[in-house]
């Protein structure tokens with residue numbers, strides 16, 4: 001995706017709520033697309049808008065040789081260098097939303113260390129159809145993460161990298177690199193890139209109407225206005 005297209009989409013979606021984007025999809029007759037299953041939840045109340053960068057991992061189904069702890073230390077280094085190395089995530093650019101399909105394996109593929117490294121490179125958010133770990137630090141570090149569950153387990157002997165920039169199934173939604181991902185306390189919605197301008201337009205129509213409606217109620221109540229109604 002060109003930088004121009006990326007900036008246009010990020011700008012169009014930056015203030016939209018998940019609910020507005022849902023409405024924008026409906027207005028484009030896409031009722032059955034986009035909404036990631038509600039079991040995929042934010043780790044804490046936050047929001048993020050970005051452009052999907054997909055990765056797929058698959059189960060590791062080989063025997064693990066019996067090793068001493070010191071041998072295991074070396075094996076883990078080898079495992080991470082060869083079997084979980086993810087070129088796409090290493091190439092993370094500002095505005096990317098990291099989207100991980102971990103094939104249902106019970107591991108915390110995103111932890112406080114790797115996600116912070118990608119966040120430092122400009123990743124705006126992370127979503128996995130599996131687990132995250134180090135969750136107390138993820139919250140402390142304010143890294144925006146949506147996941148299906150929390151997992152204590154490390155990758156080695158359990159999961160391996162398969163591919164980047166492939167279509168992945170996240171909570172029943174097919175996500176391609178380049179799609180727009182909007183996530184907040186209501187969950188996650190994914191807008192196919194080809195529809196993103198049209199969906200954004202009608203999402204703004206709904207946001208504008210909602211703001212005006214709630215503002216009238218605020219005023220009638222004598223409630224101080226906040227940014228959600230201005």
Ligand SMILES: O=C([O-])CC(=O)C(=O)O
Pocket residue numbers: 108109110111112113114115133134154155
């Ligand atoms: O090491 C891992 O694969 C996941 C993790 O705990 C971290 O990045 O902090």
Ligand SMILES: [Mg+2]
Pocket residue numbers: 111112113133134
């Ligand atoms: Mg960790």
